[in-house]
Amino acid sequence: MSATRLASSCAQLAAPDFDLALTLNSGQVFHWRAERGGFVGAIGERAVFVELRRNELQVTPADAAPLVRRYFALDHSLDEIRGSLPLNDTALARAATACAGLRIIRQPLWECTATFITSAMKQVAHIRQISEKLRARYGRTARVAGVEVGIYPAPEAIAALTEIDLRACGLGFRSAKLLATACRFAAGEINETALRGLDRARAEAMLRTLPGVGPKVANCVLLFALGHLEAFPIDVWIERVLRERYFRGRRRVTAARLRAFAQSNFGPYGGYAQQYLFHHARTRCRRDEQD
DNA sequence: CTCCAGGGATGAT
DNA sequence: ATCATCCATGGA
Numbered sequence: 001m002s003a004t005r006l007a008s009s010c011a012q013l014a015a016p017d018f019d020l021a022l023t024l025n026s027g028q029v030f031h032w033r034a035e036r037g038g039f040v041g042a043i044g045e046r047a048v049f050v051e052l053r054r055n056e057l058q059v060t061p062a063d064a065a066p067l068v069r070r071y072f073a074l075d076h077s078l079d080e081i082r083g084s085l086p087l088n089d090t091a092l093a094r095a096a097t098a099c100a101g102l103r104i105i106r107q108p109l110w111e112c113t114a115t116f117i118t119s120a121m122k123q124v125a126h127i128r129q130i131s132e133k134l135r136a137r138y139g140r141t142a143r144v145a146g147v148e149v150g151i152y153p154a155p156e157a158i159a160a161l162t163e164i165d166l167r168a169c170g171l172g173f174r175s176a177k178l179l180a181t182a183c184r185f186a187a188g189e190i191n192e193t194a195l196r197g198l199d200r201a202r203a204e205a206m207l208r209t210l211p212g213v214g215p216k217v218a219n220c221v222l223l224f225a226l227g228h229l230e231a232f233p234i235d236v237w238i239e240r241v242l243r244e245r246y247f248r249g250r251r252r253v254t255a256a257r258l259r260a261f262a263q264s265n266f267g268p269y270g271g272y273a274q275q276y277l278f279h280h281a282r283t284r285c286r287r288d289e290q291d
Numbered sequence: 292c293t294c295c296a297g298g299g300a301t302g303a304t
Numbered sequence: 305a306t307c308a309t310c311c312a313t314g315g316a
Contacts, residue, residue, distance in 0.1 A: 027297060119298085120298040120311095121313090122296055123297090123316090125315065126315070172312030177299080214299045235297035235298080236298085
């Protein structure tokens with residue numbers, strides 16, 4: 001509890017080419033909270049406080065440093081990733097520049113899957129709200145740096161609820177899907193080790209057997225939890241960007257055509273390109289509204 | 292008030 | 305295969 005003890009429980013990680021706030025606010029994760037000059041959140045079961053000072057990431061508690069390093073993907077070479085993208089594409093180049101330091105993080109499988117099931121037809125602000133409510137009502141509460149943090153409820157905890165409980169958290173028609181998928185996880189029907197051993201197409205097929213997981217959510221899980229950096233989730237924003245930027249004036253472009261184009265055009269790190277385009281489109285739109 | 296949101300499942304062509 | 309419709313809820 002003493003100041004010296006708090007200070008000694010902090011560790012430093014080298015974090016060059018990293019924008020913590022941008023990464024946490026880019027719509028890939030929904031529960032981190034700005035606090036005390038940094039951010040508090042949970043990585044699976046562990047509550048963590050992180051603060052970026054120059055090119056160093058301060059981590060509390062200290063023994064969470066390896067976990068934090070892996071979670072924020074500080075091992076990704078953004079130079080290599082950026083170099084692999086088609087930057088002669090001015091729209092992408094501009095988005096990539098605006099998103100310097102953004103990293104595609106490695107989220108725990110269950111909470112990533114569950115969160116994106118709840119994201120269907122919801123705005124980012126409301127996805128955060130749902131995550132908060134589920135954590136507060138049905139998750140364990142942990143404490144770090146003098147702040148309370150809600151841990152995402154385990155599959156078993158969600159599986160024990162009713163659809164009514166989930167609707168009371170604002171999930172609407174997503175309630176039945178989350179409940180059913182939680183039951184699949186709780187019953188041990190999703191073998192994470194096996195899933196991680198599959199190639200992208202097979203992993204996507206397995207994920208899509210889960211209720212509430214279609215092409216978009218499956219690709220979010222592939223990208224944000226399973227490390228398939230070529231995965232390219234297509235939501236309403238990205239679809240708009242693709243149609244306006246790459247299929248100008250062409251009618252009857254099917255969803256399958258858009259997916260095929262994205263895969264062939266953006267390459268092995270297409271997921272980064274997708275995140276750049278997504279975040280850039282959203283923030284530009286907000287600026288437009290303020291003008 | 293209206294419009295829309297990091298979609299998915301289903302049933303009809 | 306592609307498309308239309310419905311599914312709840314809250315922010316803007």
